Amino acid sequence: MLKTPHTSDRTLMIVFTILVLAGPLILAPVGAGYPDLMQRFVIYGIFAIGFNILFGLTGYLSFGHAAFLGVGSYSAIWMLKLLSVNIVPAIIFSVVVSGLFALLIGYISLRRSGIYFSILTLAFAQMSYNLAYSVLTPITNGETGLQLELDDPRILDGASESGQVASPSLFGFEMSDTAVVPFLGMDLQFNVGFYVSALILIGMFYLSLRIFRSPFGMMLRAIKSNQTRLNYTGFNSRPYALTAFVISGMYAGLAGALLVCMDPLAGAERMQWTASGEVVLMTIMGGAGTLIGPVLGAGIIKYFENIFSRINESVVEGWFSALPEGVTDVLVAVVSPFLGSGWHISLGLIFMLVVIFLPGGLVEGAGRLMNLVVRLWQSRKTGASQSDTGPADGVTPAEEVSHRSVNTRES
């Protein structure tokens, strides 16, 4: 099945699959092991992977990807309302619609590059947001948002039990069904919706891996390195960029559809420019142009948004309650502005640190850490045979050199 050219890709794919499927087990100890957040991790992971195909490969920075997320959401909920609560038609329809929408916007926006492209996409996204919010209210239900209703026509499976709105399902498996398994004092929540999204994420990750390694991916990288030169060599680069734009728009549409399938409500705020900015943050934080980075970035930002924002003052007081009262008050006063409603501050700080010290994102950080460990291990081996200075001394200078070289390159 995995016919990747590199064995390292195969390892990456296998590790990624295992990590995603073991989500409930890994996330439960950090308080994120509940279906809603796990689904968000996975869905925004798909969104960020798609965004990375455009931004990471071609270097075109789109500031309007939330528009495709929103279009995907609205298409999906209309399919759930009109056709069937089965999520398959909803997903297919929304991917097609967002693909067409991306084709339209991409065709116009890609006539410009750099900041002009970013501003064009931003303008289109804000336009879509404002349309969804006001003019298109009959289709989008405006600010209130669109939901499933009891009297939806649902042509294919309309005759369901009365009195309850059916929840989205995949051939009988309801997305909201959860099995709770006690394990080492934690409640692991195995949720159908999470696993459906997780399988799609793995498939999409594989697809993005294949795109990265393909001649098409090479072409996109060529656009990033120097589009003018590419044009002079006789290639028409625009169709390639447009294809990448449409693919990433379809990824976003898929993510939007999954959001609706997991929680059947589509609201206009999903298309707002903050949502577009969020996916840019995710990608840069994790590492633009890397395979796993966007998923990592999506996870971190959603974790902050959902877990850090819920830590209120009384929880912080609980942490320090063992200390003397004066010390507790000081610590609470120092720490609490960064938690709860101040979660944006801590996220901003982390983002700054990442951009300044790890321009390649968290993936670069992980790589450096890995290098450090490998070198430590190797020097310990050689150090043991040579029996001289401590292993740490042998490593630090080399590490510092690499550090400095990065900094000078950046400055």
Place this chain on the structure above:
Amino acid sequence: MSNYYLNRRKFLQGSAVLGAGLVAPTIFTRAASAYTNEPGSGSVVLGFNVPQSGPYADEGADELRAYKLAVKHLNGEGDGGMLKTFSSQVLKGTGILGRKVEYVTGDTQTKSDAARASARAMIEKDGAIMITGGSSSGVAVAVQSLCQDAGVIFMAGLTHSNDTTGKDRKANGFRHFFNAYMSAAALAPVLSEHYGNDRKAYHLTADYTWGWTQEQSMMAATEELGWETVNTVRTPLSATDFSSYIAPVTNSGADVLILNHYGGNMVNSLTNAVQFGLREKMVNGKQFEIVVPLYSRLMARGAGDSVKGIFGSTNWHWSLQDEGSKAFVESFGKEYGQPPSQAAHTCYVQTLLYADAAERAGSFNPCAIVEALEGYEFDGLGNGKTLYRAEDHQCFKDVLVVRGKENPSSEFDLLEVVNVTSADKVTYEPDHPMFAGGSLGKCNPGA
């Protein structure tokens, strides 16, 4: 398949895959319990989902104060507040059904998406058995349907749209607060008395479910008086500057401006309108007037001098002199050093009503609670005799018509009650056209 051999290894592999396939569906069935988040014997968790950012953040903060106070009183701390004056005396300050009341809080950000995410976290992560709150009807409608699907009770906080208990009503959702229709019905006679029956009205409306139904209700009520509606303009909920919407009013020939705005929106739009000198204008030979159908003290404070003499309606006001209101104001004031707002009042009452219903039903099962609340009549919670109507889960009670005080004696004494419109004057049929199109469905216990 000539080269196919079934050796031991392959057989084991095959049967493992088959076994996993057969087991998979049975994994995905819920753990057996009677209903979603059945609490243990020690404590019960309530979810307080209020806006802590966005245009309704002030209301949200006051709601949270009220919730915390209600939890204190339910657990037997503090002075007991309205537990003493409540006509149903089953709550003794020993928690609910012998369980200590705990709570989790969340930020709705006044956005449907964020509110639902927050509510789902409360239900799935913290095991909340009841969700309450919301200072926007859009959010309330979204969270109410989430609670219906998840099988927990939703006790709506401050939500004034007709749709919450109209076309979007749900069996698991209950609203104590009044609604747009009631506001309009209560205001109309007062407006007619003070401003006459020959007026031209211009509406500025917050562009979402509450604004739409508020505008519809006010139009219907004022047109019945003989007023003419000149124009209706929708404004985005996120707007902070309304001058571009106010300027056209002066040239429209209208002599009344109706601001279907709430919270931060209303503070800004009213301030803009007053800055434009609308209130000093004479149009059609009459003094130009501004009406704010839904009023609150927090908004009045935010708008400062601009509110003087402006009519509006409110669900409750701290200056009321019945036993319940006095007890609540006293205990809220002792705790926080300020009188409660109407948002705080409705949230406090909703928490008490839920606890009381669980106590009377002897169970936390959502269906038992629905049964206990439907058609329930109570008194002593600040609004006089009140009925929770079974057909749409809406409370029916007196509505206050208020006016901004000309000479406030303190920073809290900003509104004066002009008229108390009795409940029967604002009651409507459950299938009234403004509320039609919805159905409660069946109560959903989840699981």
